[in-house]
Amino acid sequence: MSMDRRQFLKIAGISSILGFGASVASATHTIWEPGLKPPQVEPNPDGLIAKRWAMVVDMSKFKTDEDIKKVTTACHQTHNVPDFRNPDGTVDKKFEIKWIWEEPFGRTFPGSENKFMSEHIKDMPFIVLCNHCDNPPCVRVCPTQATFKLPNGITMQDMHRCIGCRFCMAACPYGARSFNWTDPRKAINPATENKAYPTRTKGVVEKCTFCTERLQFGKIPACVEAAPKGAMFFGDIEDPNSEVRKIVTSQLTIRRKPELGTGPAVYYVIGGSDHA
Amino acid sequence: MLEKAFEGGKKYWAWLFFLGALSAVGVYYYIQQFQFGLGLTGMNRDVSWGLYIGQFTFLVGVAASAVMLVIPYYLHDFKKFGKIVILGEFLAISAVTMCILFIFVDMGQPMRIMNVILHPTPNSVMFWDSVVLSGYLAINALVGWVTLSADRKGVPPPKWIKFFIYLSIPWAVSIHTVTAFLYSGLPARHFWLSAVMAARFLASAFAAGPALLIILALIVRKISKFDPGKEAIQAIGKIVAYAMFANVFLLGLEFFTAFYSGIPGHAASFLYLYVGLEGHTELVPLMWTSTILAIVALLLLVFPAARKKEGLLAFACLSLFISLWIDKGFGLIIGGFVPNPFEEVHPYWPTMPEALITLGVWAIGFLVLSMLYKIAISVRERTAGIEIEH
Ligand code: SF4
Ligand code: SF4
Ligand code: SF4
Numbered sequence: 001m002s003m004d005r006r007q008f009l010k011i012a013g014i015s016s017i018l019g020f021g022a023s024v025a026s027a028t029h030t031i032w033e034p035g036l037k038p039p040q041v042e043p044n045p046d047g048l049i050a051k052r053w054a055m056v057v058d059m060s061k062f063k064t065d066e067d068i069k070k071v072t073t074a075c076h077q078t079h080n081v082p083d084f085r086n087p088d089g090t091v092d093k094k095f096e097i098k099w100i101w102e103e104p105f106g107r108t109f110p111g112s113e114n115k116f117m118s119e120h121i122k123d124m125p126f127i128v129l130c131n132h133c134d135n136p137p138c139v140r141v142c143p144t145q146a147t148f149k150l151p152n153g154i155t156m157q158d159m160h161r162c163i164g165c166r167f168c169m170a171a172c173p174y175g176a177r178s179f180n181w182t183d184p185r186k187a188i189n190p191a192t193e194n195k196a197y198p199t200r201t202k203g204v205v206e207k208c209t210f211c212t213e214r215l216q217f218g219k220i221p222a223c224v225e226a227a228p229k230g231a232m233f234f235g236d237i238e239d240p241n242s243e244v245r246k247i248v249t250s251q252l253t254i255r256r257k258p259e260l261g262t263g264p265a266v267y268y269v270i271g272g273s274d275h276a
Numbered sequence: 277m278l279e280k281a282f283e284g285g286k287k288y289w290a291w292l293f294f295l296g297a298l299s300a301v302g303v304y305y306y307i308q309q310f311q312f313g314l315g316l317t318g319m320n321r322d323v324s325w326g327l328y329i330g331q332f333t334f335l336v337g338v339a340a341s342a343v344m345l346v347i348p349y350y351l352h353d354f355k356k357f358g359k360i361v362i363l364g365e366f367l368a369i370s371a372v373t374m375c376i377l378f379i380f381v382d383m384g385q386p387m388r389i390m391n392v393i394l395h396p397t398p399n400s401v402m403f404w405d406s407v408v409l410s411g412y413l414a415i416n417a418l419v420g421w422v423t424l425s426a427d428r429k430g431v432p433p434p435k436w437i438k439f440f441i442y443l444s445i446p447w448a449v450s451i452h453t454v455t456a457f458l459y460s461g462l463p464a465r466h467f468w469l470s471a472v473m474a475a476r477f478l479a480s481a482f483a484a485g486p487a488l489l490i491i492l493a494l495i496v497r498k499i500s501k502f503d504p505g506k507e508a509i510q511a512i513g514k515i516v517a518y519a520m521f522a523n524v525f526l527l528g529l530e531f532f533t534a535f536y537s538g539i540p541g542h543a544a545s546f547l548y549l550y551v552g553l554e555g556h557t558e559l560v561p562l563m564w565t566s567t568i569l570a571i572v573a574l575l576l577l578v579f580p581a582a583r584k585k586e587g588l589l590a591f592a593c594l595s596l597f598i599s600l601w602i603d604k605g606f607g608l609i610i611g612g613f614v615p616n617p618f619e620e621v622h623p624y625w626p627t628m629p630e631a632l633i634t635l636g637v638w639a640i641g642f643l644v645l646s647m648l649y650k651i652a653i654s655v656r657e658r659t660a661g662i663e664i665e666h
Binding site for chain 2: 095111141142164172173178
C-alpha cells in the first residue's frame with residue numbers, strides 16, 4: 001500500500017500523539033542532513049477503518065453493577081487513567097479524572113425525567129463518555145488545535161500541544177473532559193499500569209479517544225470488549241451493513257442533548273429488545 | 277521620562293516596597309502551584325475556571341473603561357477631561373497587564389503559551405481575545421507615552437497620534453465584547469448563553485472602571501500637587517451612574533427571561549447564586565452583599581446633592597466597585613459552572629494559595645499603576661497651570 005506524504009505525516013503524527021514512538025520505524029537520532037528521508041511507516045493492514053465511527057449502548061443488557069464496573073475499569077486501566085482516592089477510599093472529587101462512568105437517567109438526559117415514569121428506567125444507570133460530536137464545541141474553542149477532529153469522526157486530543165486553558169471543558173456540553181490538576185502518575189497503580197499506553201503530565205486535558213490506538217491495531221474499544229453481550233456496539237455508522245447502523249435504523253435510540261446541534265455519535269437504545 | 281518613576285519620597289518608596297512584598301508572596305505561591313499543578317486551587321472537574329478567570333474578566337472591563345474618558349475628550353471636545361485622560365490610559369495599561377498575568381497563572385502548561393501564536397486558530401475566541409488584548413496594551417502605551425511626552429515639552433502632541441486615539445475607541449469596545457464572547461457562545465452553559473452578555477459586560481465595565489478612576493483621582497489630588505479637576509471628577513460620577521443603571525437594567529432582563537420563560541436550566545444558576553440550589557448556599561451571602569452595595573451606590577450617585585460631596589462620592593464609587601467585583605469577578609464565572617452539565621451542584625471556593633496568587637497579581641498591577649501615575653504626576657506638577665490642546 002502506498003501513501004502520500006500528507007497521509008504519512010498524519011499517521012505518524014497520530015502515533016506520536018499517542019506516544020507510539022515504536023510504531024514509527026526506527027527513528028534516527030540524526031537531527032537532519034541533506035537527503036535524509038523522514039522515518040517511514042506503513043499503515044497497519046489489520047487496522048480498522050471507518051467513514052464515521054459511532055457507538056451504541058443498551059443499558060438493559062447490563063445486569064449488575066459489576067457489569068458496569070468492568071467496562072469503566074477496562075477503559076481506565078487500558079489508558080492509565082489515574083484513580084485519586086481520599087484516605088477513606090472514596091473518589092477524590094478534587095482531582096478526579098474519568099473517561100467513562102455511570103450517571104443516573106435524569107442526569108444523563110436532563111429534563112427527560114417525569115414524575116410517573118417507571119422506577120426501572122429512572123433508577124437505571126447509564127454509562128457516559130465523550131460523544132465524539134459531529135460539530136464539537138470543544139474543537140471550536142480550542143486556541144491551539146490541541147483538540148481536533150479526525151476524518152473518521154473521532155475527536156482527538158494532543159497532550160503535547162495542550163496549554164491547559166480549559167476552554168474546552170467550559171465548552172463541552174457533556175462534562176466529558178477532565179483536567180490533570182496535579183501529576184496523574186501519583187495515582188496510577190504500578191501493578192496495573194499499561195506500559196503500552198502513555199501516561200499524561202499535569203496541566204493538560206484528557207478524555208475518551210474512542211480507542212484510536214486500538215483501532216489502529218485492529219482491536220475494538222476496550223469498553224466494548226469488556227461489556228456484556230449485546231450491551232455495547234461500535235462500528236461505522238455510515239456503512240449500512242454495520243451493526244451500529246442497523247440498530248440505530250431499526251430501534252428507538254436517543255442521544256444526549258441533541259437540541260444543541262453537536263451531533264453526538266453515541267446512541268442509547270431505549271426499550272431494550274434483542275438486536276441484530 | 278521613565279526615570280521619574282524612580283524618584284520619590286520615603287512614602288512613595290514604602291508604598292512600592294509594600295506592593296513588592298505582596299507580589300513576592302504571590303510569586304512564592306505561584307512557584308508552588310507551578311510545581312504541584314492547578315490542584316493547589318479550589319477548582320475541580322466541574323468548576324474548571326475560578327477566581328483567576330473571574331479577575332481576568334473583570335479587569336478587561338476596567339481596561340476598556342478608559343474609553344469613557346477618551347470619547348468625551350477627543351470626540352466631544354469636553355475640555356475638562358484634558359488632565360485626567362492620561363490617568364485613564366495608564367489605568368488601562370496596568371489593567372491589561374493584570375489580565376495577561378491572570379491568564380498566565382491560570383494555564384495548566386504555561387511554558388507552552390507560545391502555542392497560541394504558533395498554531396493560530398481563528399475559530400477560537402480565545403485566540404482573538406489574545407490578539408485584541410495585546411493590541412489594546414500597545415495602543416494605550418503608545419498614546420499615553422506620546423501625549424505625556426508632548427505635555428512635558430509643552431508642545432501639542434504630533435498629529436499622527438490622533439489616529440491611534442480614535443482607534444482606541446472601537447478597540448476598547450472590542451476587548452470587552454470578545455471577552456464576553458468567550459462565554460456567550462458556549463452551547464450548554466445557560467447562564468452565559470445570552471445575547472445581552474456583551475452589553476452587560478460593557479455596562480458593568482463602564483461603571484466599575486470609571487468608579488475606580490474617581491477613587492484614584494481623589495487619591496492623586498490628596499497626595500500630590502496635581503489636580504485632575506473637580507468638574508472632571510463630577511462628570512465621571514455621572515458616567516458611573518448612567519452605566520450602573522444600564523447594567524442593573526440588563527441584569528433585570530436576564531432575570532425576566534430566566535424566570536418568566538420557566539425553563540429550569542435558565543433559572544438554575546440564578547437560583548444557585550441568589551437563594552441557593554439543592555442545599556448549596558455558599559455564594560448567597562456574597563451575591564446579596566453585592567446587591568446591597570449596588571443599591572447603596574446607586575442611591576448616592578443618583579442624587580446630585582450626595583454625589584457633589586466628594587466623600588460620599590468616593591464611598592459610592594468604592595461600594596460600586598466592590599459590588600461589581602463580586603458580581604463579575606466571581607459570581608459570573610462560578611454561576612456558569614453551577615449546576616454542571618449533569619445538573620449537579622458542585623461548589624467551588626478559592627484556596628488560600630489561590631487567593632494569595634490573586635492578591636500578588638493585583639499587587640503587580642498596582643505597582644505598575646503607581647509607577648506610571650508617578651510619572652504622570654511629575655509631569656503634571658511641572659506643567660501645572662499650563663493648558664495644552666491635544
Ligand atoms: S462530547 Fe464533549 S469532548 Fe466529546 S466531542 Fe463532544 S464536545 Fe468534545
Ligand atoms: S485545555 Fe488544551 S485542549 Fe482544551 S482548549 Fe485549552 S489547549 Fe485546547
Ligand atoms: S472507547 Fe476506548 S477510550 Fe473511549 S471509553 Fe471506551 S475504552 Fe475508553
